[in-house]
Amino acid sequence: MSAPLVRISSVVKRFAGEAALDRVSLDIPRGAFTVLLGPSGSGKTTLLNVIGGFLVPDEGDVSIDGESMSGLPPARRPTTTVFQDYALFPHMPVGANVGFGLRMRGVARAERDAKARDALRLVGLEATFDRKPHQLSGGQRQRVALARALVVEPKVLLLDEPLGALDLKLRRQMQDELKLLQKRVGTTFVHVTHDQEEAMALADTLVVMNKGRIEDMGPAERVYARPATLFTAGFMGEVTVLSGRVAGADRVEWAGGDLPIAAPQTVGTEVKIAVRPEGLVLGVPEDGMVSLGLIRVREVVFQGASKRVLGDIGPDVAPIPAIVRVGAEVPVEEGPRVPLAAKVGALLVYPEAS
Amino acid sequence: MHRLLDGLAGLYALAVYVFIFLPVAVLVLFSFQATLFPVPPFTGPSLKWYAAVLSDQRLISGLVNSLLVGVLSSAVAVVLGFLAAYGIARFTLPASKAMRALIAAPLSVSYLVIGMGLLIVFNAIGLPKSLLAAGIGHVVINMPLCFAILYAQMGAEQANIERAARDLGAREWQVVGLVTAPMLWPALFAAFFLSMTFSWDEFVIAFLLTRFETTLPVEIWSLLRSGLNPKTNAVGSLVFLVSIVLVLLLEMTVLRKRR
Numbered sequence: 001m002s003a004p005l006v007r008i009s010s011v012v013k014r015f016a017g018e019a020a021l022d023r024v025s026l027d028i029p030r031g032a033f034t035v036l037l038g039p040s041g042s043g044k045t046t047l048l049n050v051i052g053g054f055l056v057p058d059e060g061d062v063s064i065d066g067e068s069m070s071g072l073p074p075a076r077r078p079t080t081t082v083f084q085d086y087a088l089f090p091h092m093p094v095g096a097n098v099g100f101g102l103r104m105r106g107v108a109r110a111e112r113d114a115k116a117r118d119a120l121r122l123v124g125l126e127a128t129f130d131r132k133p134h135q136l137s138g139g140q141r142q143r144v145a146l147a148r149a150l151v152v153e154p155k156v157l158l159l160d161e162p163l164g165a166l167d168l169k170l171r172r173q174m175q176d177e178l179k180l181l182q183k184r185v186g187t188t189f190v191h192v193t194h195d196q197e198e199a200m201a202l203a204d205t206l207v208v209m210n211k212g213r214i215e216d217m218g219p220a221e222r223v224y225a226r227p228a229t230l231f232t233a234g235f236m237g238e239v240t241v242l243s244g245r246v247a248g249a250d251r252v253e254w255a256g257g258d259l260p261i262a263a264p265q266t267v268g269t270e271v272k273i274a275v276r277p278e279g280l281v282l283g284v285p286e287d288g289m290v291s292l293g294l295i296r297v298r299e300v301v302f303q304g305a306s307k308r309v310l311g312d313i314g315p316d317v318a319p320i321p322a323i324v325r326v327g328a329e330v331p332v333e334e335g336p337r338v339p340l341a342a343k344v345g346a347l348l349v350y351p352e353a354s
Numbered sequence: 355m356h357r358l359l360d361g362l363a364g365l366y367a368l369a370v371y372v373f374i375f376l377p378v379a380v381l382v383l384f385s386f387q388a389t390l391f392p393v394p395p396f397t398g399p400s401l402k403w404y405a406a407v408l409s410d411q412r413l414i415s416g417l418v419n420s421l422l423v424g425v426l427s428s429a430v431a432v433v434l435g436f437l438a439a440y441g442i443a444r445f446t447l448p449a450s451k452a453m454r455a456l457i458a459a460p461l462s463v464s465y466l467v468i469g470m471g472l473l474i475v476f477n478a479i480g481l482p483k484s485l486l487a488a489g490i491g492h493v494v495i496n497m498p499l500c501f502a503i504l505y506a507q508m509g510a511e512q513a514n515i516e517r518a519a520r521d522l523g524a525r526e527w528q529v530v531g532l533v534t535a536p537m538l539w540p541a542l543f544a545a546f547f548l549s550m551t552f553s554w555d556e557f558v559i560a561f562l563l564t565r566f567e568t569t570l571p572v573e574i575w576s577l578l579r580s581g582l583n584p585k586t587n588a589v590g591s592l593v594f595l596v597s598i599v600l601v602l603l604l605e606m607t608v609l610r611k612r613r
Contacts, residue, residue, distance in 0.1 A: 052521065074521045085511065087518035091536045100532075104523035152522065 003066075005030035005188050006051060006156060011060030013046055020046040021057070022212035028156075029205060033182045033189045035220075037199040038209035039235065044192045045160060047209070051190065052158050053077045065155060075104075078155035082162045086145040088133040094120070094144050095129040101152035119147040122181070139170050146178075150185060159191040163198060175201050196236050200224060208232045225276075230350040233274045240280065240322040242273040242314075244349075252349060255314045256293040259342075263349045270352040277308065277325035279346025282332065284339050290347075295322055295340040300332050307332060313340060378594060385587035392584045403588040413589055416573030420554060423485055423569055427492035428549035432542060434493070435500025440534065443508035444516070454505070461498045468494055469562040476563070483565040491559035496549035503548070507541040508534075543607035551600045555593060 004027035013021040021043045028034050036044040049055040051062055053074040062069045069077055080101065089097050098116035099107075107115070120126045123143035133141055142162060149157055162178075163171045179202055182189045193199050199206055200220045208216040208223060208231075215235075216228040227233040230241070244254035246269045250262040254273060263271055285291045295311040296319075307326050312319035324340070326332060384392035388400035407413055438457055442450050460468065472491050473483075481487055512534070519533045535542065557571040564572060570593065577586055 054517065054521075074517075075523045075525065079521075081518070081521050083514055083518060085514060087511075087514045089515060089519070089533055089537070091539065100519065100524075101522035104525075104528065148522070 003030070004028055005065060006190070007063045008047070008051070009061050009063075011047070011050055011057045011062065013043075013050060013055060013057050019212050021050065023060070024212070024214055025060075026207060026214060026217070028188065028190060030188055031186050032204040033179065033191065033202055034205045034207060035199040035203035036190065036192045036207050036209060037194070037196060037203075037235075038215075039194060041211075042209040043212040044194075044209045046212075048081075048158050048160055048190065048192050051156065052079050052081050054081075079158055080149035080152055080154040081158040081160060082142075082145045082149050084161045084164050086133075086141045086165075088141055088144060088148070090133055093130050093132055094125070094136070097133065097144060098148045098151055100148065105152065115151055116147075119151040120144070122150070122185070123147045123177075138166055139174060142166065142174060143177075146181070150187065154187065156188045156190060159189060161192055161194070163193070163195075171195075171198065178202060200236075208235060210235070226348065230272055230274060233276075233348060233350070238277050238323045239274040240277075240313075240320070240324075242275075242320060244271050244273050245269065246271055255318070255320075257291070259290055259347060260344060261347050261349060265349075265351060272350045272352060274348045274350065275342050275346050277323045279343050280322065280324040281341045281343065282309065282324060282326055282330065282338055283341060285341035288345065289341040289343055292322075292340045292342050294337040295324070296337045297332060297334050300334055302328065304328065311340075381587050382591045382594070385584055385591045387584040387587070390583060392582055392587050403584040404592075406585050407588045407592065410585075413570070413573055413577070416568060416570040417592075419485055419567055420570040423489045423492060423560075424550045424553040427489040427553055428496060428546050430489075431493045431496035431500045431549050432504075432546045434497050435502075435545060436504050436535070436538075436542065438497075438501050439505040439508055440530065443505055444513065457501050458498050460494060461502070465495060465556070465558040469559040472559070473562050483563055485564060485567055485569070487563040488560045488569060491563050492549075492553040492556060495556070495559065496552055499552075500545040500549060503545045504538060504541055507538050512537060540607050544604055547600050547604040547607065551597060551604070554597060554600065 006026075006028035008024060008026040008028075011021050011024045012019060024043070024047060026047075036047060038044045046055060050057050051069075053069065053072055053076075064078055074081075089100065092100070095113060095116050098119050099112040102112040102115060117126060117129060120129060123146055125140060125143050125147070128136060128140065128144070133144065136144065145162070159178075163174050166174060175198055178189075178191075191202060203220045206216075206218065206220045206223045207214060208227075210231050216223050216232040218228075223232065224236050227236055233239050234241075242254045242256075244252045244259070246263045246265045246267050247253040247258065248267060250260060252259045252261050252263055252271060252273060259273065261273070263269075265271055280292070281289060282295070292313055295309075295313050297309055297311045299310040301308040301310070306328055307330065309324040309326055309332055311322050311324070313322045314320040322340070332338075383396060385403055386396075386398035386400055388397040388402065441447070442454055442457075447453065469491060472487070472494065476483070476487050515537065516529050516533055519529045524532065555571055556569075557575065560569040561572050561575065570589075574586065574589055574593070577589070
């Protein structure tokens, strides 16, 4: 792998004494789609603003392509930003909006217009060149903002929840377009969102943030299937969480018995065991599975392609809520207790406090 | 019963409008009087008093002076108000709330107090009574107004748009010149025309701060001292006409903003 394009080293940013970024270090690969994902207040937007130069970190450094960015205002960084509310210039036609960055770089009118048209063609909006932003729909404004940021050929394109203001259907559609666009232009995209579905669809590299720290980072498939922390496991999708204790080299015991899984912790340590809905199976264990006892089915939610089964497992005095995904064709009734099994490979072990 | 109430309400509304507009209507009507006194019966219509106004050198120079003072003082008030609003809205300054309150404070001070205060200050620094002094007075009363109008238009959305301009490489003067000011055109126009309207018929400050050359309201005042005649009606009607035009311009710019 080539050298990272953006290198963030031990960045700290405090607001009124509270650390919004708590010694964050991160390498962002060149030419890839990187998504910063986290709940609100996790520091993801703060990190984006630090990269873009809108915020000055209290400690640490950001370098892009080997050059330190410290002391450089946004205008002099090789980055451009797509803002959540688009921030188009309301008094300028679309063409002038897109050409603005080139105008600031002293590009002559004719060349500027030609490049602006090319950028608009890239997002499928060439026909809007002479229109004013208020004549466009939300999705179209979004694309104009993209064209305006890309036309100056930044090394890094920063996207601050760019799809947040769109309705769900349009958001999914724009998401696909954004991914295609990134592949076509090859620019490094850094995208902030709190929507994990959007994040998984877009990310080559997924960075999960929480409370000003990076919880996990890697390919989306890996972060979903084998999250590094319990927080990430819970944030990336639904999980059933069991409390247990390491009982041996490859044995963890919980209220319902022993599980044949290896834990790095020493024997006797309290741990959490997490498993995704698709890692659980209604029925007696087959090869590669382990029994979790009985589940009392509380609720069955039909979701089209699958059913989401909510129930309780473990001892009656301290029931543990469990979520199972089964095929839409599997008959499940609410009420009775049925056997529940887990795929051994899908069981994840985390230290008690993570 | 309903009809009766509707009828009464209509009469009441009519009475209110008559109360408001009758003086103006009478003023305008008797400016067309053909005889010497602006009292009934109406003897016109005649344009002789308008001819008298337009051939009165003092009134015409007063009108020109008023326009000059109005345009220049309003322009200065808008520029100063814009810069103050931009500074306070966009930069973290010490005691910015107090500064905001202090800038807006003259709005609540009477013109008489402002005029006397300026008179004392100008005396002390040796600035003679003049159109310049009156113009400065009008900047003092209109700048807070311009500041308030423009400050209200510099919200978070505008700030983000300016951020986008900076992000795309604009320097500070380019941000102000190419984005902030053009984006606020309607508010800038509104502030300018409102200042013009206030400056145009302002009397107290102009009376206190001018001597030989003076503005139209002060000229009209000295005309009135020699008694009523249809000439005062005619010049009053002209003042009213200009005010109407200014208000219409103001309405148009504000309406354009609401598009």
